[in-house]
Amino acid sequence: xxxxxxxxxxxxxxxxxxxxxxxxxxxxxxxxxxxxxxxxxxxxxxxxxxxxxxxxxxxxxxxxxxxxxxxxxxxxxxxxxxxxxxxxxxxxxxxxxxxxxxxxxxxxxxxxxxxxxxxxxxxxxxxxxxxxxxxxxxxxxxxxxxxxxxxxxxxxxxxxxxxxxxxxxxxxxxxxxxxxxxxxxxxxxxxxxxxxxxxxxxxxxxxxxxxxxxxxxxxxxxxxxxxxxxxxxxxxxxxxxxxxxxxxxxxxxxxxxxxxxxxxxxxxxxxxxxxxxxxxxxxxxxxxxxxxxxxxxxxxxxxxxxxxxxxxxxxxxxxxxxxxxxxxxxxxxxxxxxxxxxxxxxxxxxxxxxxxxxxxxxxxxxxxxxxxxxx
DNA sequence: AGTGCCGGGAA
DNA sequence: TTCCCGGCACT
Numbered sequence: 218x219x220x221x222x223x224x225x226x227x228x229x230x231x232x233x234x235x236x237x238x239x240x241x242x243x244x245x246x247x248x249x250x251x252x253x254x255x256x257x258x259x260x261x262x263x264x265x266x267x268x269x270x271x272x273x274x275x276x277x278x279x280x281x282x283x284x285x286x287x288x289x290x291x292x293x294x295x296x297x298x299x300x301x302x303x304x305x306x307x308x309x310x311x312x313x314x315x316x317x318x319x320x321x322x323x324x325x326x327x328x329x330x331x332x333x334x335x336x337x338x339x340x341x342x343x344x345x346x347x348x349x350x351x352x353x354x355x356x357x358x359x360x361x362x363x364x365x366x367x368x369x370x371x372x373x374x375x376x377x378x379x380x381x382x383x384x385x386x387x388x389x390x391x392x393x394x395x396x397x398x399x400x401x402x403x404x405x406x407x408x409x410x411x412x413x414x415x416x417x418x419x420x421x422x423x424x425x426x427x428x429x430x431x432x433x434x435x436x437x438x439x440x441x442x443x444x445x446x447x448x449x450x451x452x453x454x455x456x457x458x459x460x461x462x463x464x465x466x467x468x469x470x471x472x473x474x475x476x477x478x479x480x481x482x483x484x485x486x487x488x489x490x491x492x493x494x495x496x497x498x499x500x501x502x503x504x505x506x507x508x509x510x511x512x513x514x515x516x517x518x519x520x521x522x523x524x525x526x527x528x529x530x531x532x533x534x535x536x537x538x539x540x541x542x543x544x545x546x547x548x549x550x551x552x553x554x555x556x557x558x559x560x561x562x563x564x565x566x567x568x569x570x571x572x573x574x575x576x577x578x579x580x581x582x583x584x585x586x587x588x589x590x591x592x
Numbered sequence: 593a594g595t596g597c598c599g600g601g602a603a
Numbered sequence: 604t605t606c607c608c609g610g611c612a613c614t
Contacts, residue, residue, distance in 0.1 A: 564596065583606060586597055 392418040
């Protein structure tokens with residue numbers, strides 16, 4: 218099931234990418250790949266495959282990874298531009314999907330969970346907001362009431378997706394420069410950008426009023442904590458399944474995630490999450506190499522019910538993705554009894570009044586639970 | 593509207 | 604850590 222979860226959005230994204238005529242990027246990657254692989258022996262290429270597999274496996278367990286920071290030259294055989302959706306003989310499972318951490322043998326590319334607006338529009342982080350709150354958008358799509366949230370509670374951060382990095386910066390320019398200088402080695406051309414670094418970072422929108430504990434996981438550590446749910450029948454999933462068909466199946470496990478409130482992690486350039494390096498991997502899911510059908514293209518809204526956060530598979534409470542877009546409404550806090558019952562007795566405020574605030578207990582002055590007139 | 597206090601930011 | 608306060612839940 219988890220495989221479908223990850224596969225479906227990417228496949229649909231691929232279709233959309235095709236339909237949007239973004240072959241230019243693909244061609245660019247193909248060129249890079251050809252360029253980078255020139256002069257490599259077959260053994261070296263095999264090592265690249267293994268390396269890519271390890272990287273991808275590692276990344277697949279990374280909580281926040283949306284797009285694997287794998288360079289184009291690490292892609293497997295097959296050309297993105299040439300329509301080479303050829304089943305890879307190196308695939309151990311034969312399917313291209315998100316795998317549970319235990320499935321270390323599969324060099325699958327973690328298909329980035331796609332946000333609703335990943336389908337809606339391709340934006341870069343630097344583009345101005347369209348004025349529609351992301352949470353609102355998804356809520357509209359789900360036809361669920363917009364949760365109350367505090368003003369100015371959204372934070373936008375940019376996280377480096379480079380392996381073992383995960384640096385989080387507050388500005389797109391900063392993360393781009395970081396990637397250019399640190400990972401791409403373009404020290405001398407720090408001001409020049411060909412856009413490649415866009416592939417290696419993601420925008421994270423945090424609904425900060427509900428994810429205090431989740432911020433811990435913004436650090437680039439603990440990939441081992443990532444625990445995509447594995448479902449017993451996931452190996453039985455066949456590529457013949459259409460998006461629409463799998464969509465229904467996806468809902469069940471997702472519904473189990475039981476988010477307690479809203480928490481939004483969003484990336485704006487999901488299209489970048491599927492660099493050509495993924496394509497050969499994507500071919501794996503089609504053993505006959507011919508199932509890449511246009512039928513995968515579905516109305517974007519079809520997939521908005523899928524938790525789109527890269528970490529939605531993590532164990533509850535293990536990180537920033539504790540809550541994500543789902544079809545579920547956010548249960549009221551009261552349901553969990555998190556807010557302790559209101560004290561019945563008089564409190565400093567009532568006893569002394571606002572004019573004698575200096576007589577209040579410290580807690581009352583700090584608007585904390587009164588410690589003087591404890592119930 | 594008033595009150596209690598959680599959650600989180602600033603210093 | 605201390606102090607403060609926005610804002611939610613409840614009265």
